[in-house]
Amino acid sequence: MEKNTYLKRSLGLWQIVMLGMGWMVPMVVFDTFGIASEASNGLVPLAYMFALVAMLFTAYSYGKMVRAFPSAGSSYTYTQKTMNPHLGFLIGWASLLDYLLIPMVSALLNQIYLTAIFPSVPPWIWIVGYVLIATTINLWGINATANVNTFLIIYQILVIVFFIILGVKELNQGMGDGTLFTSLPFYKPNFQISGVIAAATVLCFSFLGFDAVSNYAEEALNPKKDIPKAVFITAIVGGIIFVVGSYFTQLLFPDVSKFKNPDATAPEISFYVGGKLFQLFFLAASFAGSFASGLASHASVSRLLYVMGRDNVLPKKIFGHLHSRLRTPVYNVILVGVVTLTALLFDLETATEFINFGALIAFTFVNLSVIAHYAVKLKRFKTPKDFFLHIVIPVIGALFVAVLWYNLQLDSFLLGIGWVIIGFIYLLYITKLFKVKLSTLKSSEAGVEKINPDQPENSTVTT
Template sequence: MSPSAPSRLRIKSADVLIAESGADLEGNGLRRSMGLFQLVCFGIGAIVGTGIFVGLSDTVAQAGPAVLVSFVLAAVTCVFTAFSFAELGGAVPVSGSSYSYAYATLGERTAFLVGWCLLLEYGISVSAVAVGWGQYLNELLGSVIGRQLPAALSNPPGAGGVVNVPAVVVMLLAALLLVRGIRESARATAAMAVLKLAVLVLFCVIGFSAFRAGHLSPLAPQSIAGITSGASVAFFSYIGFDAITTAGEEVRNPRRNIPVAIMVCIGVVTVLYCLVALAAVGALSADQVADRPAALSLIVNRVTHSTLGGGVIAFGAVVAIASVVLAVMYGQTRILMSMARDGLVPRIFERVSPRTSTPVANTWIVAAVFAVPAAVVPLDVVMNLTTIGTLAVMAVVNLSVLVLRRTRPDLPRRFRVPLFPAGPVLGIGFCAYLIYGTGLATWLQFAGFLLAGALVYALYGRRHSRLGQQAARQERQSPAGPARAAVSAGASAAAREG
């Protein structure tokens, strides 16, 4: 069988994935330089940003004072999936994250579609995050110098502007830092993570000082439907915790540190988000918070009757959102690197600079491509599509845990999902529930996106797949025929790469 012939299920074993992670196909390995603290800060850096600083007002618009319930519901979904990511991240510590897990359990076609969806979670979401950065940059400039950037240069079309220049600038700055080296990027992310946590704690202190219980009534003006829709919007605030697993090849002791970092990040972020949401709707009514850009600065300004406090919050948001751009762009480049190793995307994405041990060309391509939607697409257009893509990926990760437990019970696991198999099954169920809350229009957009991905795989990925080419060579050389060739391809690839 040739790669262009009708393909059978192609699964790359976990052993092969781990063997390949030792060095890329050009002979230049990534450098293991991240410890547990840096990894936790990297995870917080990837999560805390636009979702809470900008998206909070959208969640309040859907759920009203019950925004706290929406955040808890979104957090529960993340917790179940975080358990699955923790197990898989420790068992298969490679850069490919959910793409690699799908390849090891569900086959190449599913893995490609997972990687395709990750373009939404990492690529498109970094564009959305960059859009939110411009809003708070204007708020900061207004507080410090009393002037803001012209709307035409700080907002995309459809939101009162022509091109969002700040969004492009922050993406290029993140790319510049990433190509310098992972050690420098990790240090910057750690510093920014500590700063933005401090700013959110300050917001909670100010918000609770003006807390009024009457602002929480009626609790759920749009009943369960509003809470569900709010949870789907709130879920955007948690996107990024799985970026921790994309650092699998650059973390010291990854089998231990990756699971620990995931659970610490989810715990810290969930508590912080719930406190911020409660402080926000307690300080001002839900109607005053809903659909307001830079909502946290607005609340602090109203409570303190000054623009100084809002300026501090805006500064924290500028730093926070910049760190998300940095961490999420990092995750996108590592996913593309893994896909390039497998031949499913062009080889330029796998090349690592021997000087900096970073994928330089990959990083600049990602920055250039996704700066375009950041410059011209309004934030609310991409949030729902990003959310549904991420939820679909998380459902696949939960399914991968179920499959890998059955097919590779011998694989070393430093962390195991509790309440197995109920935990992954509940994770799939919660993901499906939040997907339902995104609405029919988003379902149709996502279906079209998946169809486009299937077409790209059929026209490029399947034909250039290295695993498929290996199987074809084995089939031609092996008298035992296609069945034996398919089984032996993975073992042969492991020997070649190891």
């Protein structure tokens, strides 16, 4: 990294929110509807409300840690600063499993969508084309990524609004429950709370993305104010879209008996509500969602790799390098593109099995970091307010994440543990069996561009 070359501070609040929304993919509400409806016995909106509440506790923890450490790196940075550098490295390494493979999943989904429309075109062309486009946009800069991402999110939201308009028309004509206002999507006599919780654990993964917002901290114009706001806004706006979208879908389809394939309901939902023409626009929005997710995650993981390279826990000349003019981690962006190309060798199920483990590791340790930093280090737990904010809320967040851990598939857990073992072996190598402290490997100049806003009390800025 050249001296005085920093990530460029250029992102406003709503650009950051849109990058988070890009990760979350608003259209996913229709892809998971069949699975969630079966599990919850027709109470998908209620399950989404449970999931939203669960995620808001962890969102709070992200906001607290961004205020304390307004630099990129997310759970990696927070854990190394508040607990232990070695543990921080392992958390960052585990998070890479989530971040690196989201672009791969996006590539596979795009290939599936486009192959369905153009079956005569070799599938590999769509993956290669996607990687070239996404890599080029990310090389150009975070503003280009944010602007393209914003357009794709707006298109998805417009399609969802149009779906609701068509849905209202069909409900008025007697489709489904035949009414616009009913408590049935939220409450049924003798409903099983266990089924709703089971559905909520699946739907929680629809919220992945609000956490990645923290990786843009060094490119935010006002990180201490905008990043915590963006984390909450992303989670809440995404939750509202999911609840409202699933409410109308549940009214139109009270059960899954109408679907030929309950595990992939989006094509049938759009066809039954709006016919073949609307189905094309609807599936195009699903494609836009997948592309936006890949674009945003490509940018985010490049920043995480950059911070780990800047700290010299990954080879600094490669991972800690910034282009002097574009001020983007060009080598990391290209590397993520190359990794995404391995989608040619995987199927969608295999790729998705890796992702949830990394996300849950990050969620768990961000909650614990709040306790370690504010309650243990700063001793801010002696008043009822501080005890509630710095112990009770993050503990509740961690407990919600524990429920997700309990429901994690065994294959995902075993694959994740294998990845962490590889990281531990690498850690042993770079520390010479822990004889060298990670703190001595770090760059003497962190490379975080100074910010103008006043520091809040007890905050830390790396310079």
